[in-house]
Amino acid sequence: MYYKNGRQAVVGDHVIGKTASRAGVTAGTLLSVTPGQYACEASVGFIETAGFNDVKRSGGFASAHIHGSQDAGFSGPIMVSGFAYDYATCGDLLHADDAIPVGNR
Secondary structure: OEOOOOOEOOOOOEEEEOOOOOOOOEEEEEEEEOOOOOOOOEEEEEEEEEEHHHHHHHOOOOOEEEEEEOOOEEEEEEEEEEEEEEEEOHHHEEEHHHHOOOOOO
């Protein structure tokens, strides 16, 4: 399996790109790749933050951390962050090193 620019996809890579059910661009870690499928052959894990009431309505995260806003401490809005994942097609992803060059190479 290969990323959009032809680089080989390896489980554990940090990736950036579009996933199946999230709007916009997602940055995360490539969790799995299933050769032979034509769509959604990859799984990308990432940290997601949402309002506490939104998480209660949607069923929540597998594991979550509850915290107040940084501006107002625990008296501010309560947020929940936790691990989430979504499916993707490798052709819609880039390795993070290729998407965001850092320093001189």
